[in-house]
Amino acid sequence: MTDAIVIIPTYNEIENIEPIIKAVFAQDEWFHILVVDDNSPDGTPQRVEALQSEFKGKLFILNRKKKQGLGRAYIAGFEWCLAKDYAYIFEMDADFSHNPKDLVRLYKACKVDGADVAIGSRYVKGVNVVNWPMSRIILSYGASKYVRFITRMNIHDTTAGFVCYKREVLEAINLKSIKFLGYAFQIEMKFNAYKRGFKIVEIPVIFTDRTRGKSKMSGGIISEAIFGVINMKWKSFFKSYS
Ligand SMILES: Nc1nc2c(ncn2[C@@H]2O[C@H](COP(=O)(O)OP(=O)(O)O[C@H]3O[C@H](CO)[C@@H](O)[C@H](O)[C@@H]3O)[C@@H](O)[C@H]2O)c(=O)[nH]1
Numbered sequence: 001m002t003d004a005i006v007i008i009p010t011y012n013e014i015e016n017i018e019p020i021i022k023a024v025f026a027q028d029e030w031f032h033i034l035v036v037d038d039n040s041p042d043g044t045p046q047r048v049e050a051l052q053s054e055f056k057g058k059l060f061i062l063n064r065k066k067k068q069g070l071g072r073a074y075i076a077g078f079e080w081c082l083a084k085d086y087a088y089i090f091e092m093d094a095d096f097s098h099n100p101k102d103l104v105r106l107y108k109a110c111k112v113d114g115a116d117v118a119i120g121s122r123y124v125k126g127v128n129v130v131n132w133p134m135s136r137i138i139l140s141y142g143a144s145k146y147v148r149f150i151t152r153m154n155i156h157d158t159t160a161g162f163v164c165y166k167r168e169v170l171e172a173i174n175l176k177s178i179k180f181l182g183y184a185f186q187i188e189m190k191f192n193a194y195k196r197g198f199k200i201v202e203i204p205v206i207f208t209d210r211t212r213g214k215s216k217m218s219g220g221i222i223s224e225a226i227f228g229v230i231n232m233k234w235k236s237f238f239k240s241y242s
Pocket of ligand 1: 008009010011012013036037038067068069070073092093094095097140159160161162183186210214215216217
């Protein structure tokens, strides 16, 4: 019986979805996968469904009606996983920017070494990013520094999207209260775990930019993060995290 599931959010990932599913199952035969798709028009959900008979009982898909952002997709995925009895719930991109081989390192950090949240971190020592344009590195690294300054969280990679959460963390966070839609969602989740005193560790990983398909990064996602973080910190003065 497995205790771990990897959530992979997808929007138009037809070129990546089959290889990433196979790469995850190749790491650990016990991992399950939940793909959360926002009605991708490129056939991503149909490709997942076609693979379900090959990976019976361990590959699941949550089909959502329309594109509502990374945050909403993950919240729906977390709720799905919490309704089952998974103890370790992962976030991972579909596009191989996160190396599936690192899944086991994050898993062990939680299961063996006792972390509540294990972050696959690009910025523990310097910048471990391959093939990103300089503008994107500056944006991401700058965002992490900015968030660290505003929130005072002792985390280097606050926007990381490669994370293992212990079930208890997701149960403690009021998921309905998580408002951000884009990558700021990643910051809000970590802030909530940090405020509640959960043990958060950063496992150094190398992030490699996608070679297939397109990033969904947009100006709206950036401004949500810039202004949203200040708002989140301000509201935290009046909020109880117990
Ligand atoms: N279901 C769904 N999935 C989405 C949506 N937007 C993005 N995704 C999926 O979420 C994953 C990450 O999206 P990308 O658009 O590839 O992200 P990125 O630009 O490479 O951004 C990376 O860096 C961010 C900032 O550091 C991270 O916050 C982010 O998680 C990711 O690792 C991919 O699997 C993509 O298909 C959405 O609205 N809905």
